[in-house]
Amino acid sequence: MEFISKALPARKRVALVAHDNRKKAMIQWCLQHRDLLTRHTLLATGTTGGKIEEATGLDVEKLLSGPLGGDQQLGAKISEGQVDLLIFFWDPFEPMPHDPDVKALLRIAAAWNIPVACNQSSADMMVRSPLMNQVLERDVPDYQSYLAGR
Numbered sequence: 001m002e003f004i005s006k007a008l009p010a011r012k013r014v015a016l017v018a019h020d021n022r023k024k025a026m027i028q029w030c031l032q033h034r035d036l037l038t039r040h041t042l043l044a045t046g047t048t049g050g051k052i053e054e055a056t057g058l059d060v061e062k063l064l065s066g067p068l069g070g071d072q073q074l075g076a077k078i079s080e081g082q083v084d085l086l087i088f089f090w091d092p093f094e095p096m097p098h099d100p101d102v103k104a105l106l107r108i109a110a111a112w113n114i115p116v117a118c119n120q121s122s123a124d125m126m127v128r129s130p131l132m133n134q135v136l137e138r139d140v141p142d143y144q145s146y147l148a149g150r
């Protein structure tokens with residue numbers, strides 16, 4: 001695979017996702033970082049987004065609920081370069097019926113090299129980084145050279 005450099009913008013499109021047992025922690029985290037989050041664009045899987053909006057008053061674009069296709073919608077947006085950062089509090093203690101979707105979302109986030117945080121301490125470090133409010137160059141697959149080689 002060839003790679004090219006591509007920038008993430010200073011104002012980031014932040015995807016927020018939490019499994020049911022982690023939703024309280026996600027809401028708590030959003031309340032803690034509310035001011036910072038207002039300076040970025042938020043989107044989320046359906047239930048997570050609704051609960052964040054209700055608890056924090058933040059404006060969140062809501063996709064479908066995760067088990068009904070929301071994780072896949074998010075994966076498609078990441079592939080299209082429409083998501084800059086993923087905060088995904090997945091549940092390490094319960095199996096999920098839509099585990100293939102969860103795995104696919106995490107895989108595509110790794111493939112397109114966007115920053116991903118899967119727990120509160122990683123998410124804290126991520127949003128406290130000076131890079132949160134700066135343009136961030138990162139390597140992504142060079143799609144044109146990939147196509148040319150097929």
Ligand SMILES: O=C(CO)COP(=O)(O)O
Pocket residue numbers: 017018019020044045046047048049064065066067070071102
């Ligand atoms: O299941 C999810 C992620 O895998 C989250 O979906 P909801 O936000 O709709 O609960």
